[in-house]
Amino acid sequence: MVILFVLLTLAVLVTTNWYLYRRLFRDTTRAPGPVRRAGAVLIAGGWLLTVTAIVAERAGAPFWLQRVLAWPGFLWMALSIYLLLAVVAGEAVRPLLRRFLERRAGAETAVRRAEPVPAGGAPIPPGPEHDSEPEPTPEPEPAPEAAATPAALPSRRLFVSRVVGGAAAAVALGTVGYGTYGVLNGPTVKRVTVPLAKLPRAAHGYRIAVVSDIHLGPVLGRGFAQKVVDTINGTQPDLIAIVGDLVDGSVKDLGPAAAPLAQLRARHGSFFVTGNHEYFSGAEQWVDEVRRLGLRPLENARTELAHFDLAGVNDVAGESEGQGPDFVKALGDRDPARACVLLAHQPVQIHDAVEHGVDLQLSGHTHGGQLWPGNFIASAANPTLAGLESYGDTQLYVSRGAGAWGPPTRVGAESDITVIELASKL
Helix, strand or coil: CHHHHHHHHHHHHHHHHHHHHHHHHHCCCCCCCHHHHHHHHHHHHHHHHHHHHHHHHHHCCCHHHHHHHHHHHHHHHHHHHHHHHHHHHHHHHHHHHHHHHHHHHHHHHHHHHHCCCCCCCCCCCCCHHHCCCCCCCCCCCCCHHHHCCCCHHHHHHHHHHHHHHHHHHHHHHHHHHHHHHHHHCCCEEEEEEEEECCCCHHHCCCEEEEECCCCECCCCCHHHHHHHHHHHHHCCCCEEEEECCCECCCHHHHHHHHHHHHHCCCCCCEEEECCHHHHHCCHHHHHHHHHHCCCEECCCEEEECCCCEEEECCCHHHHHHCCCCCHHHHHCCCCCCCCEEEECCCHHHHHHHHHCCCCEEEECCCHHHCECCHHHHHHHHCCCCCEEEEECCEEEEECCCCCCCCCCCCECCCCEEEEEEEEECC
């Protein structure tokens, strides 16, 4: 199955990239030459950088090499997606543009034929002085096939290909540029009120700053972490919850990038649970590191705050290392009369949360799809893509995340930090 998947992926990549090369370079040039060669190198080299960047990150290559490869490799991944979408959309424009040009050429030909031409070959200027002159003998009309010579058709086709290809490239570059600027500029703050039936009146208005999927790594580093910390602190929360996928790399490489987390400030502290990417990056070492920075990891554990219980479970990816989620350990002996807020990275963990009587689960993982139309794939794989939904008596809030995995780019899924304001019904 693995071999079949790899072969299928390669077939899709080869086919789509040949299509891009054909539409953007072969169809927009008259003959083989440097432009076509440059296009082939650009497309093949871009994907070679992308694959190499992913492999380097997963294999733990020297961090300097990861950083060199990550920017061009991951940005090409995003750019190629939107080049493909724009070129496919351009297929609908091609026949319309061709028809327009044909009609325009036909109208111009008809106008030229209607103009009176004297024997000398110059059109007779309009005016009263020519009214009495005899009309010149009209020249014979050209044969119908001469109206559009074989040499004219390739020129029209070439013009259409250049217009559509140029527009597709401009749209793709603009989309990726704007989406990248949005990520690098830092996440926005969302505010959501969540009523909890068991929350005492004294806790009404309690604020939890939820941040997920920061993805510190070869692209997003210390400067980005500082923006996230400053944004969280600016909301003046009562409690901070980091719900997984903090990093993409080892403590050795990314410890300095994560250092600003020590500046997080909240009245009742900062808490952390693992995401699937922590288990690609040395989860145990990162748990120790965030503890050193002043955060409190909740590894299948619970703490009783003044007005509600706060629990956290490991990500399901930890099962491969014997460190998977344990809801019984985290929630089994709690007082069911107290409200309970659960930190769990993946939305799919909501079903276990419902069984254990959790009032509110806070998650991330989906990125809101990150790159449209990836939201359709993410929606199919997760019970909730983003936002607040109810599952019986349990509510689930899914953050779109603060950072980005792979391309530092978001399209149709703006990054965010959410301030959850708890509301009492009592």
